[in-house]
Amino acid sequence: MKPVNVGICGLGTVGAGTFNVLQRNLHDIARRAGRPVRIVHIGARRDNPACQLDGVKVSRDIFAVVRDPDVHIVVELIGGMTVAKELVLAAIAAGKDVVTANKALIAVHGNEIFAAAEANNVVVAYEAAVAGGIPIIKAIREGLVANHIQSLAGIINGTGNFILTEMSEKGRAFADVLAEAQALGYAEADPAFDVEGIDAAHKLTILASNAFGIPLQFSKVYTEGITEITSEDVQFAEELGYRIKHLGLARRTEEGVELRVHPTLIPAKRLIANVNGVMNAVLVFGDAVGPTMYYGQGAGAEATASAVIADIVDIARDIDSPGLVPHLGFSVETTDLPVLPAEAMVTAYYLRISVKDEVGQMAKIAETLSMHGINMEAIIQKEAPEGELLVPLILLTQPVREKAMNAAILSIEALPAVTEKVVRIRVERLDS
Numbered sequence: 001m002k003p004v005n006v007g008i009c010g011l012g013t014v015g016a017g018t019f020n021v022l023q024r025n026l027h028d029i030a031r032r033a034g035r036p037v038r039i040v041h042i043g044a045r046r047d048n049p050a051c052q053l054d055g056v057k058v059s060r061d062i063f064a065v066v067r068d069p070d071v072h073i074v075v076e077l078i079g080g081m082t083v084a085k086e087l088v089l090a091a092i093a094a095g096k097d098v099v100t101a102n103k104a105l106i107a108v109h110g111n112e113i114f115a116a117a118e119a120n121n122v123v124v125a126y127e128a129a130v131a132g133g134i135p136i137i138k139a140i141r142e143g144l145v146a147n148h149i150q151s152l153a154g155i156i157n158g159t160g161n162f163i164l165t166e167m168s169e170k171g172r173a174f175a176d177v178l179a180e181a182q183a184l185g186y187a188e189a190d191p192a193f194d195v196e197g198i199d200a201a202h203k204l205t206i207l208a209s210n211a212f213g214i215p216l217q218f219s220k221v222y223t224e225g226i227t228e229i230t231s232e233d234v235q236f237a238e239e240l241g242y243r244i245k246h247l248g249l250a251r252r253t254e255e256g257v258e259l260r261v262h263p264t265l266i267p268a269k270r271l272i273a274n275v276n277g278v279m280n281a282v283l284v285f286g287d288a289v290g291p292t293m294y295y296g297q298g299a300g301a302e303a304t305a306s307a308v309i310a311d312i313v314d315i316a317r318d319i320d321s322p323g324l325v326p327h328l329g330f331s332v333e334t335t336d337l338p339v340l341p342a343e344a345m346v347t348a349y350y351l352r353i354s355v356k357d358e359v360g361q362m363a364k365i366a367e368t369l370s371m372h373g374i375n376m377e378a379i380i381q382k383e384a385p386e387g388e389l390l391v392p393l394i395l396l397t398q399p400v401r402e403k404a405m406n407a408a409i410l411s412i413e414a415l416p417a418v419t420e421k422v423v424r425i426r427v428e429r430l431d432s
């Protein structure tokens with residue numbers, strides 16, 4: 001069989017992982033693909049000591065890889081959105097298939113990129129862009145094709161989950177764990193993308209389009225990161241039987257689709273609440289199959305390479321008749337499912353209210369919540385710490401519309417006994 005020739009652009013963490021795994025498993029990969037899959041050209045600013053590049057053509061100009069007539073598949077692993085977009089569009093225009101791990105690029109420019117790919121009869125594959133090594137795009141787009149997907153929820157940023165786990169299990173400082181995640185190659189070039197929830201929002205955008213058949217709409221995702229989570233809240237959550245995880249959530253309601261990324265209390269007994277470190281997990285609810293969960297390493301050189309190479313092999317198998325699976329899983333997309341504004345979202349809440357240690361304050365807070373139609377599920381009142389005048393009051397509410405909760409919090413913060421901002425974290429029970 002005719003070999004398929006691969007050109008890799010970017011030889012950082014994922015580029016090096018892809019190069020090394022492809023070389024190491026060359027024989028098995030050729031047997032699986034039904035033809036040899038060879039790396040023939042690398043585009044990199046500099047060589048990477050982790051890779052033995054003897055016998056492979058190397059260019060400092062990544063566009064030389066796209067121009068190389070020997071290259072069939074261009075693998076974009078440089079990250080970022082400007083040059084990466086130019087590179088991918090140039091490859092498409094040259095009639096080459098593309099594999100990318102770049103979730104920012106797909107979430108923000110994917111609609112345009114896929115349209116260009118379809119017009120040129122080539123494939124842009126992006127399994128590595130969501131949840132690293134977990135084959136979640138393949139699972140949703142192909143394995144669950146029979147299902148009406150009602151919702152999905154995932155821990156989809158490895159760096160963030162690694163930080164939260166190390167902080168809560170070992171009491172380590174945020175900055176210290178983030179530095180380790182960077183050294184391990186988990187973090188984005190700008191780690192604010194990880195800790196502020198942007199990376200998870202990119203991934204959720206892609207998941208939601210594949211689950212619901214809607215266009216990519218990154219700018220409509222409600223996004224919060226992990227920077228405000230305190231060890232105090234982690235501890236109170238544990239007392240209530242919950243874990244705090246950073247979750248991406250996409251859910252259909254009667255009015256449209258909720259797309260949100262934020263810290264979330266999840267019952268500690270749920271499998272997903274026990275996904276720790278750099279591991280990711282995505283829970284998908286299909287009407288036929290019920291709940292399914294996909295688990296694996298969400299970041300790191302070789303785990304991500306596993307997904308990049310899976311895409312390369314998919315393309316290599318079908319190199320003469322590409323495009324059998326639509327880019328976002330649906331041949332016809334719908335725009336009738338609007339993404340709901342934050343105020344229309346419905347979720348339960350954890351509230352931590354610091355209140356003056358005076359008689360009757362708890363009753364006043366309960367009354368304020370009830371005035372806004374909010375029911376409580378659980379409550380913990382702590383003693384004031386030695387020498388302090390404020391006591392923490394911790395509440396769990398039943399699901400409520402975000403708009404009602406915003407109004408209730410304003411009223412609570414206006415009470416004379418409440419002098420600090422109310423801490424609020426959403427709660428998801430994830431049972432349907």
Ligand SMILES: NC(=O)C1=CN([C@@H]2O[C@H](COP(=O)(O)OP(=O)(O)OC[C@H]3O[C@@H](n4cnc5c(N)ncnc54)[C@H](O)[C@@H]3O)[C@@H](O)[C@H]2O)C=CC1
Pocket residue numbers: 009010011012013014015043044045046060061062077078079080083101102103104128129132185186187188189298299300301304
């Ligand atoms: N690190 C990880 O665990 C994962 C990363 N990704 C994605 O994979 C992509 C690559 O990420 P990493 O390998 O972690 O980043 P990295 O920063 O380790 O590697 C990027 C490489 O591309 C090179 N590069 C950038 N612009 C270039 C240009 N114009 N010409 C030549 N070389 C250029 C850089 O010098 C660097 O060596 C990103 O889109 C990232 O979001 C996706 C899943 C997991």
Ligand SMILES: N[C@@H](CC=O)C(=O)O
Pocket residue numbers: 129131132156157158159160186187188194199298299300
């Ligand atoms: N920075 C990302 C890398 C994988 O997508 C993460 O930590 O999840």
Ligand code: NA
Pocket residue numbers: 127128129130131132133134135136137307
């Ligand atoms: Na994946």
